[in-house]
Amino acid sequence: MAKGGPRNPMPHQDPKVRATNFEEVAMGYTEAMALDEAQRCLGCKAHPCVKGCPVNVHIPDFIAKIKDGDYIGASEEIKLTNALPSVCGRVCPQENQCEKHCILGIKGEPVAIGRLERFVADYQAASEKEKPEFKPLDASLAKYKVAVVGTGPSGLTVAADLAKLGYSVTMFEALHKIGGVLRYGIPEFRLPRTVLDAEIDYVKSLGVTILPNIIVGRTFKVKDLLEQGYDAVFVGSGAGAPKMMKIPGEGAAGIYSGNEWLTRINLMRAYSDDYDTPIRKPKKVCVIGAGNTAMDCTRTALRVGAESVTIVYRRGREEMPARAEEIENAEEEGVVFKLLTNPKRFIADEDGAVCAMECLKMELGEPDDSGRRRPVPVEGSEFNIECDTVIVALGQNPNPLIRTTTEGLECQSWGGIIIDEETGMTNIPGLFAGGDAVTGEATVILAMGAGKVAAKGIDNYIKSKYNL
Numbered sequence: 001m002a003k004g005g006p007r008n009p010m011p012h013q014d015p016k017v018r019a020t021n022f023e024e025v026a027m028g029y030t031e032a033m034a035l036d037e038a039q040r041c042l043g044c045k046a047h048p049c050v051k052g053c054p055v056n057v058h059i060p061d062f063i064a065k066i067k068d069g070d071y072i073g074a075s076e077e078i079k080l081t082n083a084l085p086s087v088c089g090r091v092c093p094q095e096n097q098c099e100k101h102c103i104l105g106i107k108g109e110p111v112a113i114g115r116l117e118r119f120v121a122d123y124q125a126a127s128e129k130e131k132p133e134f135k136p137l138d139a140s141l142a143k144y145k146v147a148v149v150g151t152g153p154s155g156l157t158v159a160a161d162l163a164k165l166g167y168s169v170t171m172f173e174a175l176h177k178i179g180g181v182l183r184y185g186i187p188e189f190r191l192p193r194t195v196l197d198a199e200i201d202y203v204k205s206l207g208v209t210i211l212p213n214i215i216v217g218r219t220f221k222v223k224d225l226l227e228q229g230y231d232a233v234f235v236g237s238g239a240g241a242p243k244m245m246k247i248p249g250e251g252a253a254g255i256y257s258g259n260e261w262l263t264r265i266n267l268m269r270a271y272s273d274d275y276d277t278p279i280r281k282p283k284k285v286c287v288i289g290a291g292n293t294a295m296d297c298t299r300t301a302l303r304v305g306a307e308s309v310t311i312v313y314r315r316g317r318e319e320m321p322a323r324a325e326e327i328e329n330a331e332e333e334g335v336v337f338k339l340l341t342n343p344k345r346f347i348a349d350e351d352g353a354v355c356a357m358e359c360l361k362m363e364l365g366e367p368d369d370s371g372r373r374r375p376v377p378v379e380g381s382e383f384n385i386e387c388d389t390v391i392v393a394l395g396q397n398p399n400p401l402i403r404t405t406t407e408g409l410e411c412q413s414w415g416g417i418i419i420d421e422e423t424g425m426t427n428i429p430g431l432f433a434g435g436d437a438v439t440g441e442a443t444v445i446l447a448m449g450a451g452k453v454a455a456k457g458i459d460n461y462i463k464s465k466y467n468l
């Protein structure tokens with residue numbers, strides 16, 4: 001294919017087969033495909049693609065190294081600015097970021113930057129012995145301590161960047177496993193746990209200490225950390241509090257939030273006979289919402305044996321917020337999309353379990369604050385959809401624990417922590433924040449971008465505090 005032609009397609013498991021297993025759906029480029037795809041890159045001097053990357057990966061440079069067959073060098077080039085390349089190569093919405101700005105996209109298809117990123121990062125992970133030894137930039141900074149609350153992509157990025165500079169970093173995680181949404185939200189068929197484990201091991205290899213099973217705000221408070229010898233604290237506690245429909249009948253058995261459903265399956269392995277985690281054996285599943293969480297809920301429902309899975313979404317196809325690839329994958333696997341439809345109430349059977357949803361048809365009106373056309377109910381259009389399991393996947397807000405246990409911390413009315421955009425610092429000196437805890441549910445790479453800003457802010461804060 002190479003220059004001028006279309007991009008190399010990603011090999012996938014067959015949709016019928018993959019909908020019954022938890023193996024990875026996208027199988028990754030072979031070396032020949034990666035070399036061929038790299039040849040398509042023009043190595044533009046102005047590198048517009050880099051401007052679309054929130055962590056400024058040196059894209060033309062890493063692709064040039066692939067052309068030379070130096071895959072480890074390419075992976076190291078990415079790791080200069082991105083500690084989680086195997087993760088990003090799999091889950092980033094590249095079509096809205098680097099690839100959107102690729103010059104080849106003007107007349108044809110952009111370079112498959114994400115697929116190349118995944119290829120080299122996986123190549124390096126598989127070549128253990130070739131990992132270069134890590135040395136911090138300035139070992140004298142080790143006496144300055146930084147605490148990181150939460151081990152999602154924002155926290156891992158802050159930790160990696162500061163450890164590379166030479167700081168002593170300790171991460172505190174509420175759950176027994178590390179990785180935030182990458183672990184409990186995104187399913188294994190999109191992000192295998194071996195891949196995630198390898199990237200977390202990389203962060204640990206930089207000297208970062210990670211302590212699970214510690215709920216900051218309960219075990220101790222954020223301010224205790226500042227008072228007990230940490231020079232700065234970063235809060236990357238994410239957005240784990242689900243939004244529900246708040247309509248009649250929502251308490252019926254068989255209605256889950258997207259987070260609960262995915263946590264039971266991804267973190268607590270409810271699909272495996274080796275685990276005791278209970279989960280309803282679904283037959284007819286309705287998932288409300290059309291973001292990434294909703295797509296993951298539909299596809300996990302298929303994999304635990306659902307006979308039918310329907311997305312119920314109040315807007316149209318163009319407004320669906322999930323990544324284009326995830327929507328396509330869900331459709332190929334047999335998920336049905338019931339668009340311009342909104343639930344009005346849940347109906348329970350005599351045992352109190354959900355058995356149907358009463359819905360209203362919608363039509364699109366004028367654009368709202370989000371720029372998307374506002375859904376307006378069609379009067380008298382009520383109809384029922386039968387179901388035995390409902391998963392409400394309407395997004396998440398930040399968990400209130402840090403906010404309510406950190407006296408004086410300024411937050412938005414909906415719970416997001418307020419920061420200085422330039423430095424990532426909150427109104428409390430030495431306390432920084434970023435990722436979903438600040439923005440509400442966003443993306444992995446935006447959380448990582450926020451982590452990079454905060455790492456720089458923390459470095460400057462500590463250096464100016466101690467006149468370094």
Ligand code: FAD
Pocket residue numbers: 091092093149150151152153154155172173174175179180181182185186214215216217236237238239240262292293294296323399401402434435436437441442443444445447
């Ligand atoms: P999180 O990843 O939420 O991590 C926060 C961590 O902090 C968690 O581990 C939590 O347990 C811990 N924590 C919380 N409170 C405390 C406390 N008090 N003490 C200690 N630890 C605490 N984005 C994409 O780019 N691509 C995708 O394909 C994609 N798919 C998604 C699928 C799902 C199901 C979901 C829910 C989100 C998805 N996203 C996706 C969004 C993306 O995962 C998030 O934007 C990103 O993970 C946010 O990172 P974070 O570091 O801010 O927080």
Ligand code: SF4
Pocket residue numbers: 040041042043044047048049050059060063101102103104111113
């Ligand atoms: Fe290569 Fe596209 Fe970036 Fe140009 S814009 S350097 S072609 S990836």
